Amino acid sequence: MPQPESAELHPEGWEPWQIGEPLEQIDWLQSVIQSPRVISGLTTVQRSYGPGAGRPTKPVPVDLDMYVDSSGSMPDPRQRISYLALAGAIIALSALRAGSSVQVTLWSGKGHTLATKGFVRNEHEVLAVLTGFFGGGTSFPIHLLRETFKTRRAHNTHILMISDDGITTMFDQDEQGNDGWDISARALDNGGAGGTMALNMPADWDNTKASKWYQDAYKALKRARDQQGWNINAIARFEDLVEFAQAFSRRHYGPLKTPKKKHA
Structure with missing residues (x-):
C-alpha cells in the first residue's frame, strides 16, 4: 500500500546549477567529483529535493x-x-x-x-x-x-x-x-x-x-x-x-x- 508523503523534503540526487541561482546552493564536492575542472553553469551541480514517503504508521485502535x-x-x-x-x-x-x-x-x-x-x-x-x-x-x-x-x-x-x-x-x-x-x-x-x-x-x-x-x-x-x-x-x-x-x-x-x- 502506498505510504503518505512526508511534509519534510528529502535529497533525491543532483541537478545542474546555473548562473543566476544562489551561489550557496552549489554542491562543490559533487561538482569536483563529476568534473575536476569546474566551470560555473556547465559542470556545477546542486542537490535536488523532493517529498519522501512517510514512515508507515500503525493503525491506532479506538x-x-x-x-x-x-x-x-x-x-x-x-x-x-x-x-x-x-x-x-x-x-x-x-x-x-x-x-x-x-x-x-x-x-x-x-x-x-x-x-x-x-x-x-x-x-x-x-x-x-x-x-x-x-x-x-x-x-x-x-x-x-x-x-x-x-x-x-x-x-x-x-x-x-x-x-x-x-x-x-x-x-x-x-x-x-x-x-x-x-x-x-x-x-x-x-x-x-x-x-x-x-x-x-x-x-x-x-x-x-x-x-x-x-x-x-x-x-x-x-x-x-x-x-x-x-x-x-x-x-x-x-x-x-x-x-x-x-x-x-x-x-x-x-x-x-x-x-x-x-x-x-
Whole structure:
C-alpha cells in the first residue's frame, strides 16, 4: 500500500546549477567529483529535493466506553454465569490487548453505578467492575455519558451499551434537565467512532406487535438507530452475547488469538 508523503523534503540526487541561482546552493564536492575542472553553469551541480514517503504508521485502535446493565432483570455474576459480564470481559480484554484504553460502567437504579477511574489500561480494574452487581431498578446514568463526552475526546472512542429495552432510560432528562437525546447525539459526535447497543430482546423487535411499554421502548430504539446512527443488535438469549462479543472484538480490535495447543 502506498505510504503518505512526508511534509519534510528529502535529497533525491543532483541537478545542474546555473548562473543566476544562489551561489550557496552549489554542491562543490559533487561538482569536483563529476568534473575536476569546474566551470560555473556547465559542470556545477546542486542537490535536488523532493517529498519522501512517510514512515508507515500503525493503525491506532479506538478506545472503548462500555456501559453494562446491572438491574434486577440481569443475572448476578456472583451466583451464576452472567453472559453480560462475560461478553464485557471478552470485548474489554480484546481492546486492551490491541492497545486501546477502556472505561467500564456498571449501572442500575439512580445512584447505583460502579465505574473504572476513567479510561484505563488495567485489566484487573476492568474485571473488578464487570463482576460487580446491583440488582436494583433501571435508570441509565446519563450524567456519566454527558461528562465523558462533554468535549471531543483526544482519541476516537466507540460507545457500547449492553442491556435490554431498559437502555431507553438514557433518553430521559438528566438531573440538570438536559434532554437525553441531545446528550446521546453529542456523545456520538464527540466520541467520533460510533455507538453500538447489544440488547436482550426479540430479533424481530422492530416489527413485532408488543405491549404499550415495549412499543414505546422499541419506538425510541428505532429513532436512535435511524436518526442518530446507533448500531442496534437484538440478542434473543443472553448466551448469544458471547457470539456478539467475539464478532464485535474481531471487527474493532482484530482477530481473537487462541492459545496454541501444547503437544505431548
